[in-house]
Amino acid sequence: MKTIGHDAKPAANRKHRQWLFPAGVIVVYLTIYFVAPDRTVNALMASGNVLKQMALPLLLAFAMMVVLNLFITPAHVSRFLGSRAGIKGILLSSVAGILSMGPVYTWLPFLAAIRKKGASVFHLANFLSSRAVKPVLLPLMIGYFGWRFALIFTVLNMAGALLVAAVVTYISDGRRKSR
Amino acid sequence: MKIAIPATAPDLGAVVENRLGAAPYLLVINTEDMSFEAVAGPSPSIGPGAGIEAISIVTDMGAKAIIAGFVSPHIALTLEKNGIAVITPVGGSVMDAVEKYRRGVLPGMTGGPQQPEVLIDSHAEPQLQTAFRKAARQFFSIFPVLAGVILLVGLFRGFISRDLLLTIFSGKVIQDTLWGACIGSVLSGNPVNSYVVAETLLKMGVSLFGAAALMVSWVNVGLLQLPAEISALGTRFAVSRTIAAFLMAIVVSILTVFLTGGRV
Structure with a gap:
């Protein structure tokens, strides 16, 4: 029987542990600043540029999280993106992945939120793996590599996303057969 | 009426599990004729979503009440808003729990099986x-x-x-x-x-x-x-x-x- 309730100590430890990674990166920055100050400043500016590029998608992800908390109940998420969501769940997670913009880490807080509300591992992995397909960039890809390459590349990416999702589901949930 | 109970085994002699998300089996029992269906519970590796997954399974199977050792209060509130009765804490065998439910003597029940009821309250929409x-x-x-x-x-x-x-x-x-x-x-x-x-x-x-x-x-x-x-x-x-x-x-x-x- 599992213990009921939350243990405050591990939660606090987890909170502190989260800062270890950024603290480690800052230590690396400080260390290399003494070796190559100019390049370290360049690296810091590059980080600023990444943050600037992320601003809009980050805001969009945050707005979606507010909407999620406002209108979407765990039962909704479970029905549309749960492991029994069927083909509509696959379509929804694929389309959401295709339409999502910006770097993938922008979407991680959103994905963590819908996972807590009942989204399945399969659909989360499918969302992340479908992001290589971008219809708005298709003309550009055709311009660079030709329509034949663009078409095959896109179709194989979509199929590959489902396979990755199935593998991740199988590994994350060994008791069940992958969908 | 159908009620859902997380259980240690796929039969009425099993013990009521504490949590829906951690139960090896989910039983959905028809209280009219005691017929039941048993399905495997969600894998604990799903993590925090296992409880939600379990609820989705049993509500899809038509359960109008959930009897368990524990259900998180915020989930219980959401379920009750959607007309699913939640009865906790309940232990012992599944058969005993169903019998007590039929007699209306489980915790929080007042002399009769709890009927599903869609509650309308001022907090239905989160602010x-x-x-x-x-x-x-x-x-x-x-x-x-x-x-x-x-x-x-x-x-x-x-x-x-x-x-x-x-x-x-x-x-x-x-x-x-x-x-x-x-x-x-x-x-x-x-x-x-x-x-x-x-x-x-x-x-x-x-x-x-x-x-x-x-x-x-x-x-x-x-x-x-x-x-x-x-x-x-x-x-x-x-x-x-x-x-x-x-x-x-x-x-x-x-x-x-x-x-x-x-x-x-």
Whole structure:
């Protein structure tokens, strides 16, 4: 029987542990600043540029999280993106992945939120793996590599996303057969 | 009426489990004729979503009441708003629990089986402020690692130039495919940038295998973001997804080149 309730100590430890990674990166920055100050400043500016590029998608992800908390109940998420969501769940997670913009880490807080509300591992992995397909960039890809390459590349990416999702589901949930 | 009970085994002699999400079996019992269906409970590896998954399963099967050792108060409230009665804490055998339910003597019951009832209260819609605060809390729970990833990406871009990376390609198919996948996994970012880099590689004489592998892994893998993904979705998910995406990038690039006849 599992213990009921939350243990405050591990939660606090987890909170502190989260800062270890950024603290480690800052230590690396400080260390290399003494070796190559100019390049370290360049690296810091590059980080600023990444943050600037992320601003809009980050805001969009945050707005979606507010909407999620406002209108979407765990039962909704479970029905549309749960492991029994069927083909509509696959379509929804694929389309959401295709339409999502910006770097993938922008979407991680959103994905963590819908996972807590009942989204399945399969659909989360499918969302992340479908992001290589971008219809708005298709003309550009055709311009660079030709329509034949663009078409095959896109179709194989979509199929590959489902396979990755199935593998991740199988590994994350060994008791069940992958969908 | 159908009631759902998490149980240790798929029969009425089993013991009522404490939590829906951790139960090996979920029983949905018709209290009129005591017929029942048993399904395997969700895997605990699903994590925090296991309870929700279990609720979804039993409500899909028509359960109008859930009897368990414990149900989280906020989930119980949501269920009750949707007309599903929640009765806790209940222990002992499933058969006893059903009998007590029929007699209306389970905790919180007042002399008769609890009928589902859609409650309408003033808190049915969460307030905007609460939703906003909750989103901010969810968002900032991952913020430290996200900040670390952004700094790491900047560090990489500041110290490793694109030209330096391009020099490692040899023109050999297997080697170039692997290098393309490795570089795409580390650099990552907007897909449009991968098209530019891939085209540059092709012009430099790198095989199409390498260029295609870079394009696939560029968006799908993301080694630098791995700490953030672990923090948000768990180690097993993040590591298995990253490895699977890397291998898939190689397979997809090879298939793409073969199917296009190696020409662009």
